[in-house]
Amino acid sequence: MENQSIRLSVGEFIALTNQTLEYAYPSIEVEGEVASFKVNQGKFVFFDLKDSEGSVGCFMMVFSLRIPIEDGMKVIVRANPKLTKWGKFSLTVQSIRPSGEGSLKKSFELLKAKLDSEGLFAQDRKRLLPNMPKKIAIISSVQAAGYADFVKILGDRWGNIEIDVASVQVQGEVAADQIIRAINYFNEQEELADVLLVIRGGGSADDLSTFNDEKLVRTLGASRIPTLTGIGHEVDESLCDLVADLAAATPSNAAQLLVPDRRDIIHRTKQSLRHMMQRTEQRADMRIVENNRILLRSLEKIEHRLDLLRIEYEQHVDLLEAYNPKRVLDRGYALVRGKVEVGKTLEIETSEHTIKTEVTHVTTK
Numbered sequence: 001m002e003n004q005s006i007r008l009s010v011g012e013f014i015a016l017t018n019q020t021l022e023y024a025y026p027s028i029e030v031e032g033e034v035a036s037f038k039v040n041q042g043k044f045v046f047f048d049l050k051d052s053e054g055s056v057g058c059f060m061m062v063f064s065l066r067i068p069i070e071d072g073m074k075v076i077v078r079a080n081p082k083l084t085k086w087g088k089f090s091l092t093v094q095s096i097r098p099s100g101e102g103s104l105k106k107s108f109e110l111l112k113a114k115l116d117s118e119g120l121f122a123q124d125r126k127r128l129l130p131n132m133p134k135k136i137a138i139i140s141s142v143q144a145a146g147y148a149d150f151v152k153i154l155g156d157r158w159g160n161i162e163i164d165v166a167s168v169q170v171q172g173e174v175a176a177d178q179i180i181r182a183i184n185y186f187n188e189q190e191e192l193a194d195v196l197l198v199i200r201g202g203g204s205a206d207d208l209s210t211f212n213d214e215k216l217v218r219t220l221g222a223s224r225i226p227t228l229t230g231i232g233h234e235v236d237e238s239l240c241d242l243v244a245d246l247a248a249a250t251p252s253n254a255a256q257l258l259v260p261d262r263r264d265i266i267h268r269t270k271q272s273l274r275h276m277m278q279r280t281e282q283r284a285d286m287r288i289v290e291n292n293r294i295l296l297r298s299l300e301k302i303e304h305r306l307d308l309l310r311i312e313y314e315q316h317v318d319l320l321e322a323y324n325p326k327r328v329l330d331r332g333y334a335l336v337r338g339k340v341e342v343g344k345t346l347e348i349e350t351s352e353h354t355i356k357t358e359v360t361h362v363t364t365k
Contacts, residue, residue, distance in 0.1 A: 014084075023241065026080070027094070029080060030078060032051045032074070033049070033051060037069060037070055043061065044060075045058075045059070046058070054089065057088065058079065059093065067107045067111060069096065069098075073106055074103045075332065076098075077091060078094050089356075090227060095173055104162055105221070120221050120228060123131060127191040128245075131139035133194035133258065134162060134194060134262075136193055136195045137166070138150075138199060139165075139182040139196070141200070143167075146230070147199055149251050150155065153256065157262065158261070164193060171324060172210070176215065181218045187225060194225075196226065197229070198230070199254060201250075202233045202236070208236055211240040211241075212239045212240075217239045217242075220240055229246075230252075230255075233249070234253075297334065335350075336349075341362065343360075
């Protein structure tokens with residue numbers, strides 16, 4: 001019995017093949033090295049994905065390209081296999097991410113240089129965070145250890161802060177879009193938070209590559225709310241860190257940068273009060289010493305003035321005593337009263353006697 005064949009038109013064959021591929025492989029991931037990368041009309045991306053055993057063409061829209069790639073980079077693409085109407089087999093790519101440390105680093109450096117040239121990381125764009133935020137918005141995975149560490153340290157250091165949390169995935173293919181939606185959500189609120197935090201604990205370079213997504217970096221850079229990141233460990237650096245207003249080394253460090261330690265404030269306040277009291281006592285003592293010196297100088301001036309008055313008084317007394325007639329009589333002089341004419345009677349007073357006598361002779365000098 002002969003095998004029966006199906007006769008199809010070219011269009012029907014292509015449609016049937018794509019239907020079969022879609023059913024068998026609705027979505028696949030393929031890893032390989034990029035070759036012949038190019039962008040046409042600013043809209044369409046074409047490249048080949050190859051390894052030592054073969055090569056396959058890839059196509060994607062430019063808006064789906066969230067990381068920079070170039071020939072020689074190793075990548076993983078999520079795609080749908082399709083047969084084009086020209087009979088060429090290709091992969092229609094939905095997403096692409098670097099594979100391996102070398103490609104991750106290369107993609108990071110390419111995008112970093114691109115965004116830096118646009119001024120996205122410039123220091124004059126950075127805003128100061130409020131000293132005492134009353135309301136904070138957090139984007140993180142609430143099941144992650146990094147988030148738990150942040151919340152614990154935040155509570156230990158300071159209380160009475162309103163926290164609004166958007167729980168998202170912080171790694172994997174959907175993580176970047178979830179974080180973007182959370183950023184937009186918080187920025188669309190009528191009452192904005194004082195600070196927007198993006199938190200993620202440590203992980204591999206591949207895990208942290210979410211925070212090097214170009215669309216995510218641009219969205220974070222456009223936030224109306226001042227931003228603080230606490231991503232990975234101290235040695236890790238992401239493009240989200242570079243675009244944020246302030247980047248902490250770890251989630252725990254983000255809590256330390258966000259709020260002061262109330263114990264330190266209490267200690268410093270007590271020290272300030274002690275210093276204030278000491279300065280007040282010192283100033284009071286200095287004022288007392290100054291007042292005593294002023295009082296002493298005033299008393300010295302009064303005494304000096306009194307001495308001058310006493311001397312002046314004694315001089316006047318001596319002068320009056322000098323003109324006292326009794327003093328003149330005591331020195332042997334006499335006081336004569338009456339008209340000096342011959343025949344007249346004169347009264348002569350000495351210190352011991354009063355004498356009356358008649359004038360018998362007057363000689364004019």
